[in-house]
Amino acid sequence: MHEKTIAELSAGLAAGDYSSVELTSHFLERIEQLDARLNSFITLTPELALEQARAADQRIAAGDAGALTGIPMAHKDIFCTLGVRTSCGSRMLENFISPYDATVVSKLAEAGMVMLGKTNMDEFAMGSSNETSHFGPVRNPWDVERVPGGSSGGSAAAVAARLVPAVTGTDTGGSIRQPAALTGITGLKPTYGRCSRYGMIAFASSLDQAGPMTRTAEDAALILGAMAGFDPRDSTSAERPVDDYAAALDQPVSGLRVGVVREFMHGDLDAGIAASVEAAIAELQRQGAEVVEVSLPNAHLSVPAYYVVAPAECSSNLSRFDGVRFGHRCEDPKDLEDLYKRSRSEGFSSEVKRRIMIGTYALSAGYYDAYYLKAQQIRQLIAEDFRRAFADCDVIVAPTTPGTAFPLGEKGDDPVSMYLQDIFTIAVNLAGLPAISIPAPAVNGLPVGFQIIGDQFQEGRLLNVAHRIQIETDWHQQVPEGF
Amino acid sequence: MQWETVIGLEIHTQLATHSKIFSGSSTAFGAEPNTQANLVDLGMPGVLPVLNRKAVEYAVRFGRAIDAHVAERSVFARKNYFYPDLPKGYQISQFELPIVGKGCVEIVLEDGEVKTVGVTRAHLEEDAGKSLHEDFHGMTGIDLNRAGTPLLEIVSEPDMRSAREAIAYARKIHQIVTYLGICDGNMQEGSFRCDANVSVRPKGQAEFGTRAELKNINSFRFLERAINYEVERQIELIEDGGKVVQETRLYDANRDETRSMRSKEEANDYRYFPDPDLLPVVIDQAFMDAVSADMPELPDARRTRFQEAFGLSAYDANGLTATRATADYFEAVSAATGDAKLAANWVMGELAAALNKEGLEIERSPVDAAALAGLLLRIRDNTISGKIAKQVFEAMWSGQGSADELIEAKGLKQITDSGAIEALVDEVLAANPEQVENYRNADPAKRPKMIGFFVGQVMKKSQGKANPQQVNELLRGKLD
Numbered sequence: 001m002h003e004k005t006i007a008e009l010s011a012g013l014a015a016g017d018y019s020s021v022e023l024t025s026h027f028l029e030r031i032e033q034l035d036a037r038l039n040s041f042i043t044l045t046p047e048l049a050l051e052q053a054r055a056a057d058q059r060i061a062a063g064d065a066g067a068l069t070g071i072p073m074a075h076k077d078i079f080c081t082l083g084v085r086t087s088c089g090s091r092m093l094e095n096f097i098s099p100y101d102a103t104v105v106s107k108l109a110e111a112g113m114v115m116l117g118k119t120n121m122d123e124f125a126m127g128s129s130n131e132t133s134h135f136g137p138v139r140n141p142w143d144v145e146r147v148p149g150g151s152s153g154g155s156a157a158a159v160a161a162r163l164v165p166a167v168t169g170t171d172t173g174g175s176i177r178q179p180a181a182l183t184g185i186t187g188l189k190p191t192y193g194r195c196s197r198y199g200m201i202a203f204a205s206s207l208d209q210a211g212p213m214t215r216t217a218e219d220a221a222l223i224l225g226a227m228a229g230f231d232p233r234d235s236t237s238a239e240r241p242v243d244d245y246a247a248a249l250d251q252p253v254s255g256l257r258v259g260v261v262r263e264f265m266h267g268d269l270d271a272g273i274a275a276s277v278e279a280a281i282a283e284l285q286r287q288g289a290e291v292v293e294v295s296l297p298n299a300h301l302s303v304p305a306y307y308v309v310a311p312a313e314c315s316s317n318l319s320r321f322d323g324v325r326f327g328h329r330c331e332d333p334k335d336l337e338d339l340y341k342r343s344r345s346e347g348f349s350s351e352v353k354r355r356i357m358i359g360t361y362a363l364s365a366g367y368y369d370a371y372y373l374k375a376q377q378i379r380q381l382i383a384e385d386f387r388r389a390f391a392d393c394d395v396i397v398a399p400t401t402p403g404t405a406f407p408l409g410e411k412g413d414d415p416v417s418m419y420l421q422d423i424f425t426i427a428v429n430l431a432g433l434p435a436i437s438i439p440a441p442a443v444n445g446l447p448v449g450f451q452i453i454g455d456q457f458q459e460g461r462l463l464n465v466a467h468r469i470q471i472e473t474d475w476h477q478q479v480p481e482g483f
Numbered sequence: 484m485q486w487e488t489v490i491g492l493e494i495h496t497q498l499a500t501h502s503k504i505f506s507g508s509s510t511a512f513g514a515e516p517n518t519q520a521n522l523v524d525l526g527m528p529g530v531l532p533v534l535n536r537k538a539v540e541y542a543v544r545f546g547r548a549i550d551a552h553v554a555e556r557s558v559f560a561r562k563n564y565f566y567p568d569l570p571k572g573y574q575i576s577q578f579e580l581p582i583v584g585k586g587c588v589e590i591v592l593e594d595g596e597v598k599t600v601g602v603t604r605a606h607l608e609e610d611a612g613k614s615l616h617e618d619f620h621g622m623t624g625i626d627l628n629r630a631g632t633p634l635l636e637i638v639s640e641p642d643m644r645s646a647r648e649a650i651a652y653a654r655k656i657h658q659i660v661t662y663l664g665i666c667d668g669n670m671q672e673g674s675f676r677c678d679a680n681v682s683v684r685p686k687g688q689a690e691f692g693t694r695a696e697l698k699n700i701n702s703f704r705f706l707e708r709a710i711n712y713e714v715e716r717q718i719e720l721i722e723d724g725g726k727v728v729q730e731t732r733l734y735d736a737n738r739d740e741t742r743s744m745r746s747k748e749e750a751n752d753y754r755y756f757p758d759p760d761l762l763p764v765v766i767d768q769a770f771m772d773a774v775s776a777d778m779p780e781l782p783d784a785r786r787t788r789f790q791e792a793f794g795l796s797a798y799d800a801n802g803l804t805a806t807r808a809t810a811d812y813f814e815a816v817s818a819a820t821g822d823a824k825l826a827a828n829w830v831m832g833e834l835a836a837a838l839n840k841e842g843l844e845i846e847r848s849p850v851d852a853a854a855l856a857g858l859l860l861r862i863r864d865n866t867i868s869g870k871i872a873k874q875v876f877e878a879m880w881s882g883q884g885s886a887d888e889l890i891e892a893k894g895l896k897q898i899t900d901s902g903a904i905e906a907l908v909d910e911v912l913a914a915n916p917e918q919v920e921n922y923r924n925a926d927p928a929k930r931p932k933m934i935g936f937f938v939g940q941v942m943k944k945s946q947g948k949a950n951p952q953q954v955n956e957l958l959r960g961k962l963d
Contacts, residue, residue, distance in 0.1 A: 080529045093528065100522055102529060199529040206759035234531050235762055313759055316561050319572020320526045324625070327528075336623075340565055363563070363754035372756055 001026050002162040006219040013070045020070030024053040027072045031163045040158040042077045042135045043085050044117035052114040069112030073166045076155050077118035080199040088201045089121040089133040092321050092328045092347030102199020103231045104210050111226040120154030125203040128421040132351045141480040146405040149179030155213045156183040161483040169213045172203050174425025176211050177437035181400035181449020184439045187213045188220045191457050192432035193238035196231030202317040204310035207429045217466035221245035248460040249467040254288025259393030262295045272443035277399050280440040280450040294389035298381040302427040308362045308375035315359030383431040390455045398424050400437040400449030436462045439475040485686035488714050490649045491641035495634050496666040497674040498541045504609050504633035505532030512672050516626035524631045526570030531760050538633040541665035542582045543774045551586025559761045563754045568612035578755040581606035590651040600652045601640030608634050646710035658782050662807045670701050681713045693727040699734050709734035713741050793823035808845045812852045819856035850879050858886035898949045908957045911940045
């Protein structure tokens with residue numbers, strides 16, 4: 001059953017081939033058997049899952065089921081889940097039981113999905129290797145000595161290892177797409193504002209966006225359809241109807257103008273990655289798409305701009321973790337100052353502290369104009385680059401990452417090299433655009449991600465293009481050995 | 484050396500919205516601690532603010548009232564600092580782009596001179612919670628009921644030159660916001676809080692002196708005292724060769740002094756930046772038009788109208804429009820009785836005296852407008868005299884019943900039956916033959932004065948209930 005896609009599982013449930021309880025039990029058993037090798041889950045909720053599965057079976061029996069009813073899934077541990085620990089991968093929230101559900105969580109629950117648990121992640125979503133988690137690193141099912149990427153590394157590893165058909169992720173600078181690329185799955189980062197951020201623990205509010213991580217674009221279309229939508233609780237969510245993503249999947253791509261970014265495909269790009277991306281582009285051409293060259297002249301400024309904006313926002317967002325109302329509190333504080341200092345020093349680990357420090361500095365009096373304001377101006381330039389490029393093409397394609405999965409510990413001492421993992425993904429977040437990463441041909445047995453970027457609210461188009469590639473290729477059907 | 488005082492005020496007005504500025508919690512005062520704090524007010528992980536439209540409307544209303552520029556686009560910013568009663572570790576406020584820009588108000592000084600005071604800006608922000616230091620045995624309790632209550636912070640130019648001017652300005656702003664219905668103006672409950680920036684400089688000097696910011700002032704009286712204390716302190720300090728340092732000072736009403744709270748060196752760097760959780764506030768023409776259509780009458784306009792429509796004196800019109808509640812009270816009495824002058828006399832006279840005696844605001848008057856109107860109607864229809872009415876009013880004040888009930892129960896109804904009055908007159912004349920004799924022998928010019936004796940006797944006999952006019956007429960008929 002774990003080999004099937006959501007669309008297939010849904011048909012099986014409807015036909016009565018198996019029940020949601022059976023399906024749920026099956027995936028719970030797989031997690032039990034296999035996750036010790038990956039550490040992709042922080043918390044499992046088997047009892048809750050079986051209860052939801054029973055309710056789903058009743059809905060199916062009553063003829064009240066949608067495409068997602070009874071399908072097992074998991075949430076990245078950044079989404080607040082009522083009555084269930086929501087740790088955000090941090091010691092700070094190790095014992096935090098959320099008193100409410102995030103909007104995305106309640107939407108998927110209403111669709112009848114069954115939550116198996118909460119997946120591992122870089123602490124507060126800060127990292128590109130899933131090594132900063134308080135709950136230990138996640139391993140890549142393709143090679144357990146390598147990282148799965150981050151920050152949604154647990155989500156990616158769990159889907160790649162067929163431990164669960166779909167998991168939610170969040171993407172601030174590439175946190176859905178980069179781990180999707182490194183583990184050979186499909187990960188979609190929607191337009192900023194397409195999914196509600198309510199109940200998603202904030203890292204960088206102007207960049208954070210929730211999205212689905214699945215095996216196929218078709219599955220991603222189903223999940224996004226249920227996740228997306230305006231939320232009166234999130235002022236930055238978009239007040240526009242949600243497209244029927246599944247209905248648009250099959251459209252032919254003949255005549256589609258595919259923009260290849262000149263600045264990304266230059267000589268420095270790893271030859272293996274380049275060849276793999278070329279193969280994906282060739283597949284689109286084979287189906288009648290037209291390739292055009294586009295330019296993003298300011299894209300090289302995206303990493304530095306990001307590493308001002310994101311830390312600045314996080315330095316403020318993480319202030320609420322002060323040991324006063326919830327989360328980690330130090331033992332026997334001497335006074336208020338001591339309570340703050342020790343609770344935060346003990347609760348956050350070094351990468352989070354580093355970003356709080358950078359962000360605090362960037363917002364300080366006398367530096368604000370030089371850093372934060374400048375970075376915001378660069379954002380405008382990058383958004384403008386994309387606007388210009390989309391005048392000449394329908395979608396933009398690029399590698400998702402500069403390389404394949406790297407060994408655990410390799411970049412631990414070198415934050416800048418870690419930050420460069422996101423060189424192809426960050427510009428998209430800065431411009432608030434949607435982008436999807438799907439598997440391209442593997443290099444040396446390791447997955448490679450092919451990124452398709454769209455203009456605002458063009459998720460339907462991205463899923464359509466990704467699906468057209470997937471129905472003609474088997475790059476997304478590769479299974480890591482032993483899973 | 485001659486010194487000049489320079490004062491600017493920062494006034495925090497709590498906006499009278501039912502719910503908080505960024506959450507649906509109630510803003511009602513006085514609930515059990517933390518019963519009016521929801522997930523958003525508690526700053527739980529993952530929650531987001533959603534702006535209360537009413538708070539924006541109220542801010543725009545204020546902007547219109549002081550002829551200020553209302554920003555087509557204003558931006559909420561985060562003011563970052565750690566404090567236990569600030570749940571998110573930042574306060575959502577407005578910094579570079581406030582909703583209300585430059586405006587001004589006019590104040591009337593004691594000598595009648597009119598002075599214009601500039602308003603630099605007014606911006607929307609959320610209030611913090613409260614730290615409770617009593618009853619927690621060395622620990623601090625946190626009450627987040629107030630966290631997220633909408634505030635409009637109104638910042639003046641440093642245009643005031645004395646404590647008196649500062650009070651006049653503060654009262655004017657108080658009058659405006661209560662007239663607008665955007666703030667209940669209650670200083671004890673903290674709905675209207677003044678911080679004063681005070682400095683002194685040698686007379687004639689152009690540059691400002693170093694200022695101190697005075698906080699914790701919860702009445703106009705204390706505002707005056709705090710400023711006067713601070714001015715003296717600064718002058719003494721400078722004359723003794725010292726220097727004023729820029730700092731925040733707390734006013735202690737019990738000791739009538741200001742004390743240093745924190746100096747600029749230890750001041751926070753608030754690291755303001757636009758709040759990415761909130762969209763810029765865009766005020767379009769339709770919004771402005773809707774607010775304009777909804778503007779209540781302002782004090783100056785109401786005062787003029789009272790003079791013109793009711794023929795009241797400038798003094799009465801001023802007194803009756805001092806607060807919106809007084810003006811509303813007066814207008815209700817006036818409308819119910821159809822006699823504006825009678826209503827004005829009673830509201831400014833008997834009622835004001837009674838309120839003043841007990842230190843009550845008109846909103847808490849035991850005799851409400853309808854009740855007072857009920858009494859005045861009985862004067863109008865001659866059921867009772869003005870004198871008896873004062874007696875009835877006292878009984879009404881102490882809660883003994885309505886005017887009609889009291890008049891009935893105490894038998895205060897005026898005697899207008901001429902037969903009954905004539906009988907009393909006859910009794911009085913019969914009992915005082917000497918005075919009758921004297922009257923009749925007196926110079927007619929002196930008689931009007933002398934008749935007072937008989938009137939008094941008749942009124943006394945009637946326990947004040949006889950219609951004085953009728954008594955007069957009957958007496959004159961029988962004596963002359």
